[in-house]
Amino acid sequence: MSPRRPGAAPRSSKEFHLSTGTRVLNGRYELGDLIGRGGMADVYRGTDLRLGRDVAVKILRADLARDPQFLARFRREAQSVAGLNHVSIVAVYDSGEESQGDGVDGVKAPYIVMEIVHGKTLKDLLKAGEVSIDQAVEYSLGILAALEYSHKSGIVHRDIKPGNVMVRGDSGRIKVMDFGIARAVTDSSATMTQTQAVVGTAQYLSPEQALGETVDARSDLYSAGCLLYELLTGRPPFQGDSPVSVAYQHVQGIAVPPSKLNPEVSAALDSVVAKAMRKKREDRFPDAAAFRRALRAALGGVAVHDAPQDSTAANLVAVPTEAISAAVEEPTTARHRAGAAHPGDSTTALAQVPDHGAASDGTLASAPYDTAEDALTLTQDQLRVLLPEIRNLPEVQQAQRTHRRHRRGLMVTLWIFLLMVLGGGGFGIYSWLTRPIPPELVAVPAVAQLTESAAMQKLYDAHLQPKLSHVASATVPEGTAIGTDPQEGEMIEVNKDVKLVVSAGPTAVQIPDKLQGQSEPAVRDILRNAGLKGTLVTTFADNATVPANQVIATKPAAGQSVPVNGTVEIIVSTGKVEVPELRGQTVDQATTVLEGLGLQVRVEEKDNSVVPAGQVTGQSVAAKERIDQGGVVTLTVARKPPPPPTPSSKPTPTPSGKPTADGG
Template sequence: MQEKVSDSLVGSLVDNRYRVNSKLARGGMSTVYLATDQRLDRDVALKVLHPHLVNDGNFLDRLAREARSAAKLSHPHVVGVLDQGHDGRTAYLVMEYIKGHTLRDVINERGALSPRLALALIDPVVEGLGAAHDAGLIHRDVKPENVLIAENGRIKIGDFGLARAVTTTTTTGTLIGTVAYLSPELVLGKPADARSDIYSTGIMLYEMLTGQQPFDGEVPIQVAYQHVNSTVAPPSGLVPGLAEEVDELVQWCTANDPDKRPVDGNALLSELRHIRTNLSDAELDLQPPAALHAATAAGAAGATGLHPARPGIAAPPAPVRLPSAAAPGSHTEVLSPVEGPGVQRPTEVISHTSNPTTMFPARQLPAKFGFDADADADETGSRSAAPAAYGDGGQSQRPLSKREQRKQDRVDERARSRAAATPLRTLREGNARRRGVLWIVILVIAALLATGAGWFFGMGPGSPGTVPAVANRTVAEAQQLLQGAGFQSSTQDVFDDDIRAGLVVGSDPEAGTEIRKYQQVSLFVSKGPQLFPLPQLPGKSLDAAKEALSGAEMALGKVTEKFDEEAPAGTVLAQSPAAGTQVRHGTPVSLTVSKGPQPIPVPDVRGEEQGAAFRAIEAAGLVAVVADETVNDRKVPKGAVVKQEPASGTLTRGATVTLTISAGPKLVKVPNYIGEQVADAREALEKRGFEVRVNNILGGFFGTVRDQDPVDVEVPEGSVVTLTVV
């Protein structure tokens, strides 16, 4: 019985995009939900990783890289990876949602499959693996649970990328796959390649043909040991009459030495299709013994007992039609829904277009393959018409050709060889008293087993219990709580930004989950926040410093600007905390950034004596330079500054100010205008730059210049010339 447990993630919105609708399944690494992508309005499968994986930053980086690699693979038989992200404490993968059921459901329902159906189901799986191997991807966890069968019959293999990301991070090493399908090299901790996927595929094909896995044991380590030290037996040991080519195919895939297996999925696909094309209809449609159907269809999901009912599939799988794509003749086999009260399984009819005269219901195979022809009669009491070549005494509808006869002879010879190796004596023969004692012993053992099972699952380690809440408790307190609830526990140290070091962060399974008491509970113990060194920022530009902080997952704190005479504007001068300081992710880092050299106002020294001008400029932090040439200026005395460049504005410290020194007024000779009319004399003198003053005597009645001062000498330009007029 599957207990229902509430899940806080159901109904929430992950990463502002994925609305979680319901929980589909829970595994060792993640929980799978049915979600709706609100941006694209489509259903997706949302795989949310368990919290202890989310706390490992290195794992999240690897997961992102693997998800990107898997997303590049687009193939009709591979479940597409659509997105990957990290929303707070939720790390997730978004994958294509396949509505339907899994290959595990088919095996659990039907048990052993006919070779035709088994090879048809495995063909798209191998094709998808071949495409992945060409792209450099290795699955590492091929198993029936990861083979999805959509309602329209399309078959896809899923979970690429996640297995590799976990194996490179967790302490479980390479033993991340389901133990029943692990290759020997993965058990031994050696690197995996495409041939590891081939081994798992061979184990899966063996299970499809026989209804059971080749190795079993009470604990997983026993199964792992057999993968390394035992050889997979040919499936014909359980299915008499199985073609030798199928035996060889299974044993080729499951060779202990990887060098003796197909190199990749494409190599296996070529051989698989060659076998499907060349096997006879009788070999392809061989029905496994009824005992295999009875033993496996009742829920024997593998000898290891590691296959619980898959959550998320509330109804029986719908019928699926699988075409035999590789065979030259058209062929369809129908998988019926799960049988139940009042439901009759429809007869599987297999039509053989390659030999239209050889037609019979799939369940009614001749007695030479181990079936009772009388028991397989149809409802009207008639028998299926099978050719005489099959040895049932029926009438052939046409004679066999020589080639068909030789092929049939090989089939008969294989059947005779297997029949000769089968003992004819049974428990029905012998001493009746001995048989009675044997039956008593069997019944006593069965009663003891039933009693033990009742105690185990009722009050013992197999009874259900609820995982208590252990967060924020010491390890001793948490272990005591778990022990009181009947659980054994283990501890694993993790970083946590919120829980103090030494206290329990949480558990796996989570608090409130109902599990069997023999299942171990993992306690995640806080090591405190994970600390990281701050990068060296001084000397970088502000943009480069921001990028470095983002890459180190730190925050930008307060930015202060100051003038600096050496560092260009925008350069980081200092940081706080200092580089190399161990801090948490998200710690704000304050920066001091240069505004460049401080600007200095240029002093105006025009008109000042040269020495005083030099002192004023140097006091401001600037350098004064005298121009090579002097200039005459009637207003600026000789030796004073008549011009400067620049005359205003700002400069940086050490910049140059050029000063032009005055040579004083220009000397001009004063002409003699005595005897001239005053108006003419005034005009001529003013044109030469002189200032003219007139001194009239007796009113200056005649307007004649009687005297002039100065006259006939050189005087500074702009000097005053006095004219005496009569």
Template structure:
């Protein structure tokens, strides 16, 4: 019988459950904590390539820093050896459920209300990762899990990087990183990306959830990338008239080509979805509101006129690709698409230069700043007042949030990027939703537990086990927990790191010299050194010192375990017997008969 493969001496692999571009995912069992986990390892055929190893390690570093209910949790990272080559791996939460790709294959399309709820879950994860400086870069249905209880969890930060290191989106071979149908225009052009790129990809996912197809389709990844850069998506209501205007408005704003006119953050897009769920107007313009947009019917292709006032410049009417193309023209289409991508990059650069040189801000309006969300309460209020809002009109609403520090702004209403007339600033009510901090949990009792059991208890309570410390103990067996810091029973924030103090056993120490001391002094001294005391009394002639230590075992200078016993031999002076009457020996007038100094 074949022995199961063991990673890190702890994780027993139980078969492949998924494969990605550079990794394999296994179902496994954590033998230490006796739980099922998912483990991602670098594919064996790529294990010898230092480039792939480096990318995988970067993924591990990015993923390990994320801890949020809407993100697949990362428990551990490590490295094993396969055929003499180092193979890094990531240990993740094992989730029972389906990917959105599976859901779409089974249900084809999702009701708009449910699709928006799923998208809200994606945005929760992105809002958290973006605040930590991490862009996902590959949001797509296959990377979003729907659990059995209906929760949304985002996984596979396989191409994520810190924002500070996001100057490029192309590999060394100029291959676009990401999946073509969900690429943002800036990714397709190989430009620097930020959090708004994930917003666009999320818009692509929402579009597909509602319509049953991605916004752009083509014969090749290059052809699809070209459409992301150059063409406008067919409005969802043309594919399914039952899609409400507010849902269409949200998805089309997320799919805006220019990142500056997209939702500026995941929190802003979430705010619109929440407004829609409450029956309130959304900030994204609907087709009916947009007087500059006309839908034209009657030809083999559908054309939509882009409003000329939106960005300060005009573009030719966008053309939508037909669902099917002649197979023989595939190479021509791909070639022209590639040329188009390169050309559009230069065109857009020129357009941005000219559009930014003139400035088109309306001096009669104030835009709600994007950096309000994520800042602390005091800074947010100060910024709002500096814009002209009245302090007394700024209301604070508190909310518990696992991912936010106490005092951090979670949401603002009006939403970021909302434009407000300066004449209305003095009367506009602003609501800041502020985090009360992470919920409090109780440190569980861990004394006398094994180290592994104590760590499991901490994890179950929502806490993290920090570095352990070793101390001697006369009461707790070696290898068991003596105490914790913070102490058991104390209330701390969820996710707090707890230090465990592990017993090294009683420990040895030098036995002090007690010979010549009184029995009481010797007992007190030995007990202060952690020893137990046993006393043997020896009778000595009257007149010798009474109650003094004559001998000790172990002797002075020897080492012994704390908690062990030191035996003291203590003198006990005999008393003189009185002389019987008539013995001829006179009795002193005081009636005594010996040394009373003892």
């Protein structure tokens, strides 16, 4: 089946390739091998017949296409990612629906056409033990860049985990995928109060998700912190025999610092992980950009100053995982077996193992979690029922009572000490507090041309508090310090705020050269790598020399500048040439025109007593019709007819040898 011209009428949603018998969706996407299978959809390698590029096609499973919740979740994924255009997010090119089976039930399963990424998931790299400390930080920076973009677009991912992050094999670039349970930041239904609504993956669940509260961008940052923890240590921050025990630890437990599991992890990285995994979302990083800055600063040894420095917290209770699992597993299993006996009950099984599906009898899966991808998913209804049971366990109540007694004793001790200080040394303290103390001054150090992290460290060393400010600059490289306010050398009080001005890079990008002849996806990557963050628009045009599906040029053209957030049009060749009107021209003129268009010329002469000889009277391809590059056009050219024969002047001999009378 040959590719259709742009603008041709669509074919039926379910077709088969005439030569190979493969399935073709919407007359455009030819399906190949099955490259992935999850609990909700199958992913096939595919080919876009119109643009000639490889794609990945994700199709909702036929048995789930009848379920309105799965259908809504799948469509929400297409809607969420369709508006996201970022180099670290798997791009979605198209979406649609196709009939399943023979169409007897009238079931239409939706599909999503996505960018195909050649590489491995972080899950695979973690299993192989192929992640170093530097790679862990680099991968996390890429994930945070994607989250920063999606959050600014109003989308919260809600399921950040190793299985949803790809690493490209050619460049090592991060690609975040699977926005299946993503929600808009402004969506008031984001509390997920529906009975069977998926909350997320237990190993990376934020406390507010586990408790069914509203989610926001900081919930993704908690999950990103859990993922960074696993990249640094090779294991998730919390483990258990059931998803409920893991979720409970996210709400009440404190993770062991990564440096305790991996001595190569610095104290600065410990502080970043601790800040990202704070239980209260207002104590975490305010946004992904702040998380990224802290992570880059940690590479230079700069720690987060307001992160907890130990593994304990006064308002949290640590409960043994074994006690939770043993107490929860039996009543949970019994409840779900009872539910299986009542087909009308809408409550689903507690645990659904990815890639394998839930157990047929609805019982609880209890395999330990070795990696994040082995974690089970939770629904809000399950947590709503099971968390009260956990909190009523004797072990939990005993731990809480012990903690309250310890806190009361500590408070009594503090009050006694305070009274002693106030009574015995009140006058001395008053005199010390009221005595005039001259402020300690320090000179603002020079930080120009230093990296952002080095400049911050230099200001911290001078006992000053840097406050970042990014400004555009066409001369100073991105991420390099420009200066400070107050300026260097000025004397100010210690611990005062100093504005650190850092270059955000240029405001305009120059279109690179040598884009002609490359594929449209390759040109998109080149423009993104050049720093362009705006919209890329693809259009098609006829061209005599550039092969089909290759780039002819861009608007603005190569060498011209465009704003960083501006729009660039990518013009792609259709592989066609439009034939002009040639009749009335001489054969030499018409031949020159056609050869200039890269077409072959064939000439047929015909006698014509009306049109001058050598003039074109017809063409095999009509004017303004389009043909393939290098095609043949036959020209009909007028030829002067031969003169009529003249009568003979010699007499015609007769049989007797004498000329006839009329032959004289």
